[in-house]
Amino acid sequence: MVEFDDSFRQHLRELFVWRRDVRRFRSDPLPEGAIDRLIETACLSPSVGLSQPWRFVIVNDTATRRAVVEDFRTCNADALSCYSGDRAARYATLKLSGLEQAPGQLAVFADKGSDIGHGLGRATMPETTEYSVVAAITAMWLAARAEGIGLGWVSILNPARMHAVLDVPDSWKFIAYLCIGYPEIECDRPELEQAKWEQRRSADAFTLRR
Numbered sequence: 001m002v003e004f005d006d007s008f009r010q011h012l013r014e015l016f017v018w019r020r021d022v023r024r025f026r027s028d029p030l031p032e033g034a035i036d037r038l039i040e041t042a043c044l045s046p047s048v049g050l051s052q053p054w055r056f057v058i059v060n061d062t063a064t065r066r067a068v069v070e071d072f073r074t075c076n077a078d079a080l081s082c083y084s085g086d087r088a089a090r091y092a093t094l095k096l097s098g099l100e101q102a103p104g105q106l107a108v109f110a111d112k113g114s115d116i117g118h119g120l121g122r123a124t125m126p127e128t129t130e131y132s133v134v135a136a137i138t139a140m141w142l143a144a145r146a147e148g149i150g151l152g153w154v155s156i157l158n159p160a161r162m163h164a165v166l167d168v169p170d171s172w173k174f175i176a177y178l179c180i181g182y183p184e185i186e187c188d189r190p191e192l193e194q195a196k197w198e199q200r201r202s203a204d205a206f207t208l209r210r
Contacts, residue, residue: 015145016142017188018188019142019145020145020183020190020191021151021153021190022098022151022152022183023095023097023098023152024095024098024101024183025098025150025152025181025184026101026181026182027103030103030104030180030181030182034104034180035106035180038143038144038149039056041140042143045132045136046132046135047132047135047136048117048120048121048122048125048128048129049118049121049122051116051117051120051129051132053110053112053116053130053132054108054111054132054136055111056107056108056109057106057166057168058105059106059107059166067165068099068157068162068177069099069100071157071158071162072097072099072154072157075158076096076156079091079156080092090195093195094195096154097156098154099154101179102152102179102180102181104180106178106180107162107174108133108176108177108178109133109168109172109175110130110133110172111169111171112126112173114171130173130175133176134175134176137175137176140178149181149182150181150182151180152178152179152180153178154177154179155176155177159174162174162177
């Protein structure tokens, strides 16, 4: 069995601390094969019933990227209208995507129609298909950060429009649109915390003991 020492565990914790949801990217291109390598790492993640439900769409086409940006702008304007007063003013100042800067872009879906895994573990909790994909994204996020690459998850998008723009099967459920590239700056605090939108709580705030 492979053993990991205290030094490795400390470095692993530092990786978690320094992982950020990146919105501001440099223009430097990614190394050849970087996204494919990150996808390979993501596919090492656990999945319910070994179903491997993740599906990845690398988005390189300029017109497709432009359509994604337009959809983001529409959805972001709708989101802004849900706030008022100081909160609306603060929302308007936030940078919530790196779509126009990130050299790499990747859409991630969950294939809910796949028979891989033969349905094991999904009868009572079918949503574990989507959970498995999120676990894969988390693994990719950490692997990217270990290479000095930033990853930003854009959730302010319309899933139905993403299906149409990316022309994927109906059985695929849209999970994430990821911007990938080198961050302008590195920080150990979330950007939304720095912008005073929200603050990070301690683990005790979310833990019950029975």
